[in-house]
Amino acid sequence: MHMRLAADTTPRKPAFWTMARRDAASGYAFIAPQLVGISIFVLLPLGLVFYYSLHEWNVLANTFTFVGDANYQMLLRDPNLPQVLWASAVFSAGLVVLNMSLALLLAVLLDQKLKGMVIFRTLFFSPVVVSLVAWTIVWSFLLQANGGINGMLAMIGVEGPNWLRTPSTAMISVIVVQVFKNVGLNMILFLAALQGVPKELYEAARVDGAGRFKQFRRITLPMISPTILLTSIITIVGSLQVFAQIAILTKGGPGVSTTVLVYYLYQQAFQFNFFGYGSTLSILLFAIVAVLTFIQWQMRKRIVFYEN
Amino acid sequence: MKTDLSPRAKVALYGLMCVLLIPFVFPTWWMVTSSVKPISDIFAFPPDLWPRRFDWSTYQQVFELQPFARQYWNSAYIAAIVTIGTMLVSSMAGYAFARIRFPFSNTIFMIVLMGLLIPSEVTIVPLFQLFLSWDMINTHWPLILVPIFGAPSVFATFVMRQFFIALPVELEEAARVDGLGRFKIFWTIALPLAKPALGAVAIFTFLHSWNLYLEPIVFLSSTQMFTLPQALTQFTDAYGGAMWNIQLAAATMTAIPVLLVFIVAQKQFVEGLAHTGLKG
Numbered sequence: 001m002h003m004r005l006a007a008d009t010t011p012r013k014p015a016f017w018t019m020a021r022r023d024a025a026s027g028y029a030f031i032a033p034q035l036v037g038i039s040i041f042v043l044l045p046l047g048l049v050f051y052y053s054l055h056e057w058n059v060l061a062n063t064f065t066f067v068g069d070a071n072y073q074m075l076l077r078d079p080n081l082p083q084v085l086w087a088s089a090v091f092s093a094g095l096v097v098l099n100m101s102l103a104l105l106l107a108v109l110l111d112q113k114l115k116g117m118v119i120f121r122t123l124f125f126s127p128v129v130v131s132l133v134a135w136t137i138v139w140s141f142l143l144q145a146n147g148g149i150n151g152m153l154a155m156i157g158v159e160g161p162n163w164l165r166t167p168s169t170a171m172i173s174v175i176v177v178q179v180f181k182n183v184g185l186n187m188i189l190f191l192a193a194l195q196g197v198p199k200e201l202y203e204a205a206r207v208d209g210a211g212r213f214k215q216f217r218r219i220t221l222p223m224i225s226p227t228i229l230l231t232s233i234i235t236i237v238g239s240l241q242v243f244a245q246i247a248i249l250t251k252g253g254p255g256v257s258t259t260v261l262v263y264y265l266y267q268q269a270f271q272f273n274f275f276g277y278g279s280t281l282s283i284l285l286f287a288i289v290a291v292l293t294f295i296q297w298q299m300r301k302r303i304v305f306y307e308n
Numbered sequence: 309m310k311t312d313l314s315p316r317a318k319v320a321l322y323g324l325m326c327v328l329l330i331p332f333v334f335p336t337w338w339m340v341t342s343s344v345k346p347i348s349d350i351f352a353f354p355p356d357l358w359p360r361r362f363d364w365s366t367y368q369q370v371f372e373l374q375p376f377a378r379q380y381w382n383s384a385y386i387a388a389i390v391t392i393g394t395m396l397v398s399s400m401a402g403y404a405f406a407r408i409r410f411p412f413s414n415t416i417f418m419i420v421l422m423g424l425l426i427p428s429e430v431t432i433v434p435l436f437q438l439f440l441s442w443d444m445i446n447t448h449w450p451l452i453l454v455p456i457f458g459a460p461s462v463f464a465t466f467v468m469r470q471f472f473i474a475l476p477v478e479l480e481e482a483a484r485v486d487g488l489g490r491f492k493i494f495w496t497i498a499l500p501l502a503k504p505a506l507g508a509v510a511i512f513t514f515l516h517s518w519n520l521y522l523e524p525i526v527f528l529s530s531t532q533m534f535t536l537p538q539a540l541t542q543f544t545d546a547y548g549g550a551m552w553n554i555q556l557a558a559a560t561m562t563a564i565p566v567l568l569v570f571i572v573a574q575k576q577f578v579e580g581l582a583h584t585g586l587k588g
């Protein structure tokens with residue numbers, strides 16, 4: 001008691017824990033788990049993957065030797081690589097175009113004021129809920145030579161191909177399976193965006209005599225362009241990560257026609273034990289993702305008309 | 309706004325949507341109904357929309373051919389831990405980036421955002437080596453630690469930050485004047501208000517963990533440790549051919565927990581999407 005009274009009469013020393021210091025300490029404490037995690041599980045591995053890419057790594061012989069840019073030379077001469085990159089490009093482009101247009105079409109349809117829309121919305125969304133591998137397994141049955149798709153085609157007198165084993169149809173099959181699986185997510189995002197467009201804009205346009213298509217092109221599309229951009233980035237980056245669908249539906253075949261980059265990198269590193277070359281392919285994947293993200297970031301300035 | 313649809317337009321619209329629904333609904337319907345058909349009926353042309361005969365024994369065989377209950381538990385507990393862990397880590401980081409002023413916060417945020425740019429597929433080789441050197445291969449640690457602290461949680465942090473930025477400051481100011489600490493404010497005021505965003509994060513994270521495929525096949529080697537996506541592809545006969553009815557029964561069972569999560573969190577999910585700045 002005495003001590004406290006005595007202390008109270010002396011002039012106050014400026015406290016060490018000022019508001020700003022308190023904030024700084026709590027700020028660092030709050031982000032610490034994430035920052036440590038990113039350092040250990042993202043930044044460190046990114047450095048390591050570059051380091052590995054400069055080495056030849058024979059797991060069986062237990063050798064790890066510096067080879068400089070030999071893996072990168074190999075990359076340039078890899079006879080499979082052009083086809084792998086082509087397959088990745090076709091997959092991403094096909095997926096994005098189909099996914100975005102179907103999502104937008106469904107969102108516009110579901111935005112109409114009709115009875116039972118909630119049920120339709122739920123049903124279109126339902127494949128998102130089915131686990132990815134389960135969905136892919138079902139489609140691999142439907143798409144086989146004597147599967148459900150060809151069964152239905154036979155009823156109208158058409159003989160379908162063996163979808164997943166024919167070079168010309170394998171890739172499109174994989175894309176379609178993936179589109180139906182995930183289009184519901186983009187559809188919901190578009191629907192939310194559509195419902196956020198101020199109704200007065202449409203009324204004004206109608207007074208000016210603009211038709212429905214013109215309203216869509218001149219009002220709806222510009223107003224929802226931030227959502228379109230965001231979903232397209234998510235969809236493209238996601239499309240570069242596709243793995244399970246390829247592994248289950250085609251195993252990269254026939255030939256290497258559906259071997260996308262991630263699948264190829266998995267094969268090289270974990271099936272053939274070429275960890276050095278697998279790391280080089282990882283660097284290539286990283287470079288592609290970085291370039292795409294940069295382009296989309298730049299495009300933001302040009303195509304996004306409206307941002308909150 | 310578009311209420312002036314003629315009855316004819318309405319019929320056309322319903323018709324169009326029903327046709328479009330077929331590829332979305334038929335595979336799931338067919339998966340569930342075929343899982344209780346005898347194997348011979350699965351190949352029937354035209355496919356039966358309702359089983360002609362029921363054969364429930366496939367559901368029993370799923371558990372006999374593999375330690376399926378164990379694998380189910382593996383997937384469930386990993387997804388639960390990852391979801392709760394991510395919600396905690398990313399809401400704390402998101403709150404700090406949105407609400408607390410501290411030196412270098414923008415620079416650090418940019419570094420964390422790098423996680424969005426670097427898919428875990430890019431780093432899978434060094435991650436494998438790291439966990440190998442820590443003696444954690446064929447354990448569930450990689451499937452728990454990487455999603456909670458690594459790249460997959462960055463998107464969640466971003467969503468949470470967007471949400472907290474939009475939250476009115478006044479709600480916390482009174483508490484600050486009363487001398488409440490940052491953690492107390494976060495825990496008792498900000499976090500309860502963030503339920504919609506947390507719901508969205510929970511669903512995204514749960515789905516991501518539940519569907520993980522590349523990581524389990526890289527990190528896990530024994531059947532006992534397998535997660536469901538991995539296990540589903542293992543129902544093959546002696547010649548490597550798929551045992552369709554059993555695969556479909558197992559696949560049907562994997563859909564149930566996700567369905568439950570959606571029913572519980574669907575309202576939060578839609579609200580969360582509307583709040584995260586994804587809305588145009």
